[in-house]
Amino acid sequence: MSEPAPPPPRRPSVRLSPDEAWEAIEAAHTGIFTSMRRDGTPISLPLWFVVEDRKIWLSTPPGAKKVSRVRHNPRCSFLVETGERWAELKAVHLTGDAHLFEGEKVAWVDAAKDKKYAAFKTARQSMPTETRQHYEVPKVGICFVPDERIVSWDNARLDLK
Numbered sequence: 001m002s003e004p005a006p007p008p009p010r011r012p013s014v015r016l017s018p019d020e021a022w023e024a025i026e027a028a029h030t031g032i033f034t035s036m037r038r039d040g041t042p043i044s045l046p047l048w049f050v051v052e053d054r055k056i057w058l059s060t061p062p063g064a065k066k067v068s069r070v071r072h073n074p075r076c077s078f079l080v081e082t083g084e085r086w087a088e089l090k091a092v093h094l095t096g097d098a099h100l101f102e103g104e105k106v107a108w109v110d111a112a113k114d115k116k117y118a119a120f121k122t123a124r125q126s127m128p129t130e131t132r133q134h135y136e137v138p139k140v141g142i143c144f145v146p147d148e149r150i151v152s153w154d155n156a157r158l159d160l161k
Contacts (some may be wrong), residue, residue, distance in 0.1 A: 056103050067100065109141050
């Protein structure tokens with residue numbers, strides 16, 4: 001009687017722990033926020049955001065389409081990614097519910113985004129008048145609250161050269 005074959009060597013996991021996933025989210029420059037049209041079509045938009053208490057916070061003009069989509073259906077997703085080569089790809093994908101809010105917390109979100117993105121902002125006076133007017137209105141906030149499911153990977157963990 002022969003010995004059973006040893007199990008194959010275990011491949012390293014590319015998954016991030018929840019803490020690592022949140023570190024990647026906080027370090028990310030741009031997030032991809034996906035909300036749903038009334039007919040169920042997903043609409044994904046790149047945007048600037050801040051993180052607090054493992055929630056994604058953003059602000060936007062109240063007439064933005066994403067506001068009406070969140071109002072109609074709070075189920076959304078959020079993605080951040082980095083890397084150019086396959087062996088460098090790292091991403092975190094969250095699903096959850098988005099909630100609209102107003103008031104002082106919107107001012108906090110705007111101030112936190114101003115600090116995070118100060119080096120990347122376009123001066124308002126450089127924008128076309130219509131664009132400037134679109135953004136110079138009181139904003140509404142969107143708070144994305146993720147559920148417990150986190151899909152993540154970091155191909156650099158495979159140590160491929």
